[in-house]
Amino acid sequence: MDFIQLCNTRQSCRSYSDRPVSDEDIRTCLEAARLSPSACNSQPYHIYLCTGDAAAEVAKTTQTAGMNKFTSQAPCLLVITEDNYNATAAIGSRRKDQDYRSVDIGIAAANICLCATTLGLSTCIVGWFDEKKLAALVGTTARIRLVISLGYAAEDDKLRTKKRKSAEDLITFVK
Ligand SMILES: Cc1cc2nc3c(=O)[nH]c(=O)nc-3n(C[C@H](O)[C@H](O)[C@H](O)COP(=O)(O)O)c2cc1C
Structure with a gap:
């Protein structure tokens, strides 16, 4: 699969099967996170891997106002918290007024x-x-920025065509 095919294949899954995810595959996904680039290599985040009863409880916190019912089906939920910058990223962020x-x-x-x-x-x-x-569930005082559900899609989760802005609307070529 080339990279554009990969980008088209990845889609937000809102229907999961019962099939468990192997520890090896979970570790591979976490390794992909660990290898990510970050400003000044600060890696200002922490990932909580929630499975079993913990995942069930985490799922409930994503479901206020009738939202995100699918998270209860996902065997794994990753909770990503915001960690401190390292010294150089903190200086860069302050001096450049950027949220890295x-x-x-x-x-x-x-x-x-x-x-x-x-x-x-x-x-x-x-x-x-x-x-x-x-935050109380995972035991953190840090800001929580994202949750990611992870699992095998159910059969009814068909591949959708991406709806995106056109390249013309998205990109300006400056010469
Ligand atoms: C920061 C962020 C927050 C999101 N929050 C939710 C969410 O709470 N519930 C949900 O069903 N999808 C959520 N999404 C998924 C987006 O709706 C989805 O990525 C977008 O519609 C494009 O569809 P695709 O991921 O299938 O290509 C979120 C995506 C991002 C990047």
Whole structure:
């Protein structure tokens, strides 16, 4: 699969099967996160891998207002918290008034999701959760930025055609 095929194949999965995910595949996805680039190599995040009863409890925190019912089906939920910058990234962020941490977390999340796709797994990045309850569950005082559901898609989860802005709307060539 070339990279563009990979990008088309990765899609947000909102229907999971019962098939368990091997520890090896989970570790591979986590390794993809660990190898992600980040500003000043700061890696300002921590990942909580939630399975079993913990995943069931985490799922509930993503389901307020009728949202994200599918998270209860996913065998694994990854919770990504924001960690401190290292000294150089902190200085860079302050001097340039940039939020590198959210960028770094987004890159790690993308690596996880794309890696999962190469393994035949499916994911959904979830940004809707009860942060206080989730923080208490995983035992952190850090900000929680994302949850990622991970598992095998159910048969009804068909490949969708991507709806995206056109290249013309998205890109300006400056010469
Ligand atoms: C930061 C972020 C937060 C998201 N939060 C949710 C969410 O809470 N629930 C959900 O079903 N999808 C969520 N999504 C998935 C997006 O809806 C999805 O990526 C987008 O519609 C494009 O579809 P695709 O991922 O299938 O290509 C989120 C995606 C991102 C990047």
